[in-house]
Amino acid sequence: MLKLLFISTPVGALGTGQGGGVELTIQNVAQELQQRGYKIEVVAPIGSVLHNIPVKEIPGNLQIAVQTQGRDTPICLPPNSALANMLDYARQVQHEYDLIVNFAFDWLPFYLTPFFHCPIAHFISMGSMTEALDQIMTQVATNYPQTIGVYTKSQAATFPFADTCEILSSAIDLSLYQFVPHPEKTLAWLGRIAPEKALEDAVAAVNTTGTPLKIYGKIQDQDYWQQIQQDFPHAPIEYMGFLSTQELQQELGQCRALLMTPRWIEAFGNVAIEALACGVPVIAYRRGGPAEIVQDGVTGFLVEPDSIEGLVTAIDQIDLIDRRKCRQQAEAEYSLTALGDRFSLWFDPILKTKNS
Numbered sequence: 001m002l003k004l005l006f007i008s009t010p011v012g013a014l015g016t017g018q019g020g021g022v023e024l025t026i027q028n029v030a031q032e033l034q035q036r037g038y039k040i041e042v043v044a045p046i047g048s049v050l051h052n053i054p055v056k057e058i059p060g061n062l063q064i065a066v067q068t069q070g071r072d073t074p075i076c077l078p079p080n081s082a083l084a085n086m087l088d089y090a091r092q093v094q095h096e097y098d099l100i101v102n103f104a105f106d107w108l109p110f111y112l113t114p115f116f117h118c119p120i121a122h123f124i125s126m127g128s129m130t131e132a133l134d135q136i137m138t139q140v141a142t143n144y145p146q147t148i149g150v151y152t153k154s155q156a157a158t159f160p161f162a163d164t165c166e167i168l169s170s171a172i173d174l175s176l177y178q179f180v181p182h183p184e185k186t187l188a189w190l191g192r193i194a195p196e197k198a199l200e201d202a203v204a205a206v207n208t209t210g211t212p213l214k215i216y217g218k219i220q221d222q223d224y225w226q227q228i229q230q231d232f233p234h235a236p237i238e239y240m241g242f243l244s245t246q247e248l249q250q251e252l253g254q255c256r257a258l259l260m261t262p263r264w265i266e267a268f269g270n271v272a273i274e275a276l277a278c279g280v281p282v283i284a285y286r287r288g289g290p291a292e293i294v295q296d297g298v299t300g301f302l303v304e305p306d307s308i309e310g311l312v313t314a315i316d317q318i319d320l321i322d323r324r325k326c327r328q329q330a331e332a333e334y335s336l337t338a339l340g341d342r343f344s345l346w347f348d349p350i351l352k353t354k355n356s
């Protein structure tokens with residue numbers, strides 16, 4: 001039986017939404033591999049919750065999300081760092097594991113890779129963010145070939161080591177998402193409420209069309225959220241809070257479409273495949289992960305990046321999309337089985353390095 005130790009994101013406890021889509025990815029990869037007979041333990045900040053997966057909760061201060069900082073920001077660790085404590089735990093128990101899988105998008109786990117004797121596979125959950133991080137990741141990509149995995153090609157293309165990345169995509173537990181054939185009029189917007197997600201574009205679009213928009217997700221930047229409300233005082237929007245997957249899919253299925261308006265190169269966009277699984281078409285900018293997911297004109301619309309007008313046109317045409325095709329795409333491309341296959345294939349050569 002293969003034993004894997006997962007290192008979680010150090011920016012928030014699992015289940016809070018602070019870590020974004022990688023929280024769901026960790027749950028899903030762990031669940032699928034555990035079901036296949038791997039022994040999994042996840043090391044994560046204190047307060048973390050996963051469903052039916054053992055979690056080693058580690059105290060300490062959280063990392064600041066790297067996307068809130070500039071490209072030249074030096075490496076930063078708070079006193080009593082949760083990330084450092086998580087890696088110290090990993091160091092102590094590494095002899096019990098065949099592989100460490102790092103999901104932390106941070107400098108320290110890359111830097112420490114040669115200091116561990118257990119091999120480390122790094123799953124990168126964002127595009128290029130800072131020079132210091134790019135540099136250390138490039139070093140690992142060079143010295144430990146095949147150990148870096150990403151969600152999508154467009155995400156890989158943001159890094160100097162794009163060609164060496166293993167493209168792993170993402171997946172969801174489709175049994176948790178119910179297909180809804182007949183939606184209400186409402187549109188949905190899902191995700192962390194933070195500038196890189198450009199919620200203001202979705203709000204500007206519905207301010208024009210008059211279509212109600214329900215907003216779900218963690219408010220990461222209060223000032224940013226206040227500003228949007230001030231800028232669009234009469235927009236037909238409603239903030240619904242941060243919901244669990246179970247509650248979220250119930251609400252999401254009722255929506256006519258999901259709007260995805262990220263300003264940055266979104267690495268993947270787990271919310272896109274959650275929507276498709278409920279039969280909800282996705283209207284997204286033609287950029288980053290969503291552009292690799294949405295089949296333009298079939299399971300949603302891809303719109304010129306940053307064009308409000310483009311969003312408005314797509315909203316007006318949304319009833320042309322057959323919701324059954326959306327569910328079918330999710331089933332064909334984003335099942336946990338497919339994800340489990342891709343991850344085990346990725347691990348195979350890395351595991352061999354352990355004994356050589």
Ligand code: UDP
Pocket residue numbers: 017019020021022024190191192216217218241242243244245248268269270271272274
């Ligand atoms: N999410 C959630 N409840 C909500 C809104 C969002 O659990 O009310 C989750 C959603 O399931 C997804 C994540 O938040 O997994 C957002 O991830 P995504 O990959 O779209 O973007 P990221 O935050 O990683 O940039």
